[in-house]
Amino acid sequence: MKMMLEELMQKLKTNMDEKRFLHSLGVMKTAAELAACYNADVKKAEIAGLLHDCARDMDIEHQLKMVEYFGILLDDIQKREKVLIHGPLGAVTAERDYGIADEEILNAIKIHTTGDADMSMLDKIILLSDFIEPGRCYPGVEDLRVKAFIDLDDAIIGAFDSTIRYVLSKGSLLHPKTISGRNFILMQRESEGRA
Ligand SMILES: [Fe+2]
Numbered sequence: 282m283k284m285m286l287e288e289l290m291q292k293l294k295t296n297m298d299e300k301r302f303l304h305s306l307g308v309m310k311t312a313a314e315l316a317a318c319y320n321a322d323v324k325k326a327e328i329a330g331l332l333h334d335c336a337r338d339m340d341i342e343h344q345l346k347m348v349e350y351f352g353i354l355l356d357d358i359q360k361r362e363k364v365l366i367h368g369p370l371g372a373v374t375a376e377r378d379y380g381i382a383d384e385e386i387l388n389a390i391k392i393h394t395t396g397d398a399d400m401s402m403l404d405k406i407i408l409l410s411d412f413i414e415p416g417r418c419y420p421g422v423e424d425l426r427v428k429a430f431i432d433l434d435d436a437i438i439g440a441f442d443s444t445i446r447y448v449l450s451k452g453s454l455l456h457p458k459t460i461s462g463r464n465f466i467l468m469q470r471e472s473e474g475r476a
């Protein structure tokens with residue numbers, strides 16, 4: 282089953298609230314712009330951006346049932362910070378319910394909430410678009426929007442910093458992949474003399 286973008290939108294709309302749907306459209310648009318800016322695949326960026334939160338509005342009981350049904354292994358942090366589940370569950374949902382077979386798209390959806398070490402260009406585009414889509418409003422978002430189109434890695438570091446600060450301010454658990462993701466880019470920049 283291969284759905285066109287329009288069909289994916291119609292289906293997604295029935296699986297989330299209005300606000301989340303508008304956010305998804307915003308991420309789709311920003312992801313397409315970033316992909317065009319960095320010579321990445323615009324179509325893949327659109328699809329991954331649109332569907333990144335496709336499991337986000339399922340109620341948590343249902344999410345946990347799906348996790349069990351699909352045999353998704355949750356780590357200790359994901360078991361406690363349940364908002365993180367919609368990443369890996371979203372990838373499985375995009376594959377099963379929206380007919381997405383492309384591994385790059387599925388991986389970008391899977392890791393969009395935590396980030397990861399050694400992210401692909403598409404992974405970075407989706408993570409960042411989620412942060413800076415037009416509907417987002419928080420101190421520093423304008424800076425990040427500008428940075429995103431100048432230096433993708435620099436903007437990703439900004440997004441990680443902002444996530445880490447937010448998690449600390451809430452006294453929540455910090456996912457190790459967020460740290461690995463941030464460290465990876467910093468070390469890579471250092472070794473390339475771009476630090
Ligand atoms: Fe999300």
Ligand SMILES: [Fe+2]
Pocket residue numbers: 304308333334411
């Ligand atoms: Fe999102």
